[in-house]
Amino acid sequence: MRNLFAFIAGGLFGTGLFISGMTDTSKVQGWLDVFGDWDPTLAFVMGGAILPMAVAWQITRLRRTPLMGGAFPPPPPVRLDRNLAIGSVMFGFGWGLAGLCPGPSIASLSYGGIGHWVFFAAMLGGMLVAPHLRIRLDRLVPAQ
């Protein structure tokens, strides 16, 4: 049952990414390109996604456990750290370069052509080396 709900959630996510146009790299880059012909779509996608999610977070306060058992995620850590900033800048740079982030890169694999597979493979490679880079980063500049 857990897997069925995970599949439904993934399906909604994939369908949403697809029909909102977020798998189209020109719409993402068009939103980031404030000096070009600006495309506002991404802001509507973000806003539309945050609404149901905000309601869901409120529901987690009323219910003790998720439907499938276990526990809800703990409150988010408040502490900001260097890795959050460095990682987000790297991610944002790649996101702007290709117009793809992890979710849409998977949602567009079936029809996007070879370019999407190249990006996807490189992304997985990056995820494979990330833990090692993170350890080096922590040695280089100890947090706090």
Place this chain on the structure above:
Amino acid sequence: MEQDWIWGLIGGMLIGLGGAVYLLANGRIMGASGIIGGLIDRSGWDTAAERLAFLAGVFLLPIIVYPFYRSVETHVTSNIWVLVAAGLLVGIGTRIANGCTSGHGVCGISRLSLRGMVATMFYIGAGGVAVVFFRHFLGVV
């Protein structure tokens, strides 16, 4: 196209609904980079089945919706070096920052997480710099 923002809003709500299902049913935060990354670096192998089921949904549903949809172009660059560099940056960056557009953006901002909001400002800022620089100065993307 004038209706793009309507499709954006509808699609966005489906994305949020997916996140709501994943949270309320399974008790998990729907972050694409974390779900994939945990499979790649083995840190999430104890929940591998659930992760694979989620990713199968993300991959398969567009195939089903595809024939019924108006425009499906993607416009990704054909420059292989740009694709590889961008993929590496996205893969490494999201894992070091512990989240991407779905985890930090959608799931983080909607619970007013400071980390989610700060991460989102950083990646949008960097994305804007990348597009403006590589498009208007170098003309690569």
